[in-house]
């Protein structure tokens with residue numbers, strides 16, 4: 001990491017300047033936080049496992065044509081990604097009752113919801129990521145209806161695909177949180193991309209047979225075995241994390257050969273009007 005320029009220090013990841021314009025390096029830390037940063041700890045090896053799980057999932061999503069920021073994994077803890085303008089909305093998709101949904105509606109955790117249910121939260125830690133409706137999204141000019149529709153379609157497709165993928169290895173995808181961003185082409189036209197990470201940090205994953213939690217709820221609820229269960233998710237997906245021998249190895253030298261990147265599909269929709277807001281260029 002020597003010589004890198006950090007551009008954002010998050011709770012679970014650090015973003016560094018990438019080797020080429022428009023790229024970033026996403027470094028996965030072992031830090032775990034919950035309840036809006038009130039609970040904190042370090043889970044040895046978590047960053048290594050999440051880097052591998054997220055790589056695996058983003059590669060599968062590329063194969064089914066979901067435009068996303070992932071270019072390639074660089075080493076144990078880092079991946080090369082496209083820099084995007086993050087849309088400050090947390091997109092939550094729920095298949096089973098859990099977490100804040102159970103509390104809000106006094107519903108029984110584990111009950112099926114009866115089809116994917118999408119919720120939106122404003123991505124703002126200071127406000128505690130409040131729940132927002134579609135009307136807030138337009139009122140705060142977070143995105144326009146065309147973009148929101150695209151976010152919804154991608155979210156449903158990602159959820160369907162990943163529900164099947166996890167089911168195939170005995171895991172129930174109860175819910176997950178997605179982040180999307182915009183990558184602008186030379187003409188200034190925005191292309192929507194899935195960004196951030198998909199890992200047991202932002203998905204609820206339950207063992208289908210035993211109901212055991214295999215995600216960040218193990219940390220939130222002090223259930224223990226966090227990294228063991230994360231590793232089990234990786235194992236079930238057929239990913240080797242190489243953690244027995246390489247756990248303590250520092251990141252290898254960065255391989256900056258960007259040519260090996262998978263092709264990212266162009267957005268299908270036509271350019272829309274340049275302005276998102278009247279009078280805005």
Ligand SMILES: Nc1ncnc2c1ncn2[C@@H]1O[C@H](COP(=O)(O)OP(=O)(O)OP(=O)(O)O)[C@@H](O)[C@H]1O
Pocket residue numbers: 008009010011012013014015024069081082083084085086123124125179181195196197
């Ligand atoms: N391709 C990308 N381009 C730019 N920013 C990105 C990209 N992918 C993810 N990010 C942002 O990088 C940060 C990742 O760090 P981390 O997940 O640790 O943040 P965080 O502490 O959870 O904060 P936040 O509440 O902003 O998510 C997030 O703010 C995420 O929105």
Ligand SMILES: [Mg+2]
Pocket residue numbers: 010011012
């Ligand atoms: Mg985050």
